[in-house]
Amino acid sequence: MRPGAMLVKWRLMLTTLPYVAVAVGAKLGLHYAGFEGLVDFSDVGLVLGGGVFLIGFMLAGTMADFKESERLPGEAACSLETLEETFAQAALGRPTIDGPRLRRTVLEVTEAVLRWMRGRAGTPSVLTDIERLRDCAQELERGGAGPYAGRSLNELHALRRTLTRVHVISRTGFLPSGYALLEALTAAIFILLGVSKFKNSISEAALVAFVVLIYVYMLRLIRDIDDPFEHSDDGSTGAAEVDLFPLVELRDRLAARVAAEAAAQPSVVGSAPASTTMR
Numbered sequence: 266m267r268p269g270a271m272l273v274k275w276r277l278m279l280t281t282l283p284y285v286a287v288a289v290g291a292k293l294g295l296h297y298a299g300f301e302g303l304v305d306f307s308d309v310g311l312v313l314g315g316g317v318f319l320i321g322f323m324l325a326g327t328m329a330d331f332k333e334s335e336r337l338p339g340e341a342a343c344s345l346e347t348l349e350e351t352f353a354q355a356a357l358g359r360p361t362i363d364g365p366r367l368r369r370t371v372l373e374v375t376e377a378v379l380r381w382m383r384g385r386a387g388t389p390s391v392l393t394d395i396e397r398l399r400d401c402a403q404e405l406e407r408g409g410a411g412p413y414a415g416r417s418l419n420e421l422h423a424l425r426r427t428l429t430r431v432h433v434i435s436r437t438g439f440l441p442s443g444y445a446l447l448e449a450l451t452a453a454i455f456i457l458l459g460v461s462k463f464k465n466s467i468s469e470a471a472l473v474a475f476v477v478l479i480y481v482y483m484l485r486l487i488r489d490i491d492d493p494f495e496h497s498d499d500g501s502t503g504a505a506e507v508d509l510f511p512l513v514e515l516r517d518r519l520a521a522r523v524a525a526e527a528a529a530q531p532s533v534v535g536s537a538p539a540s541t542t543m544r
Contacts, residue, residue: 277489277505281482288477289470292459296469302462306472309457313476316450320483323447326439327490334493334507337431338382342511344424345375348398348417349519355405355413362408365526367401372519374398378428379512382494388432395425435494447487451480 349371356364377394380386398421405414438444458476463469489495489505 277485278482281478281485284481285474285477288455288458289474292473293466293470295459296466303460304457304462306458306461306463309454309461312450312454312457316447316454316480319443319447319450320480320487323439323443323487324483324490326443327487330434330439331490331493331505331507334431334434337427337434338507338509339511341378341424341427341431342375342515344420344427345371345378345512346515346518348401348420348424351413351417351420352401352405355408355410355417359408359410362405362410365523365530367404368519368526369523370397370401372516372523375512375516375519379509379516381428382431382509382512384495391428392425395421395428398424431494435492439491444488447484451484454480 349368352362352367352371353364356362356367374394374397377386377391381388381391398417402414402417402421405411405417454476458473463472486505493505493507495506
């Protein structure tokens with residue numbers, strides 16, 4: 266388990282507990298103030314059942330986008346790595362095409378996509394960075410590698426489509442009218458809990474805590490799932506986010522290849538004078 270993963274797992278639960286404590290404290294305060302309630306808790310069962318049904322409906326809808334979102338970082342990483350391989354293949358035997366520079370460009374674009382998905386750059390910025398890959402494809406065309414230029418444009422199209430889908434999922438919420446009904450029903454349930462009668466103070470505290478925990482936790486969880494790209498490097502935002510490890514691992518692989526290529530170039534250049542002297 267990654268460092269801090271346990272805290273991320275329980276963060277939503279821990280930050281929901283203050284709502285539970287406030288609700289239980291308010292209910293017990295009314296109880297000890299002499300307010301016994303107006304309706305039996307058993308009469309609230311129909312409303313609780315309706316709330317559970319609505320929670321299930323909203324959760325199913327947001328989970329559909331979340332499951333799709335889990336594929337998107339991997340698809341973006343595949344497109345970027347295929348572009349890097351296409352550029353490397355096109356540069357073989359073509360001295361007019363600067364293969365190392367093209368690989369560095371793919372690395373820089375990968376870093377730009379990661380910054381964008383982590384909320385550190387805007388969408389216009391990342392789209393501008395992606396245009397550099399189009400310039401690389403044009404360089405392949407000018408260098409006599411037309412078929413490779415066509416392949417790279419296809420991968421660039423796939424990359425743009427993936428990032429556009431990420432942008433749409435992140436900006437659009439699932440069924441705002443459904444959220445309105447769920448929030449109104451949750452508020453009604455909390456009011457009914459406040460005026461409900463219980464057999465004793467122990468069951469009162471336990472049932473109020475249980476109901477409030479479920480409804481507040483699930484409402485916050487659904488909202489969190491609805492935007493699965495609320496990322497930050499320190500994990501301070503979002504508790505149900507899509508993991509970006511495919512892009513992170515690709516960036517590390519590209520950085521290693523760029524570093525190895527840069528380390529090999531001086532030795533190749535430095536060997537030329539020695540061979541001339543021998544002749």
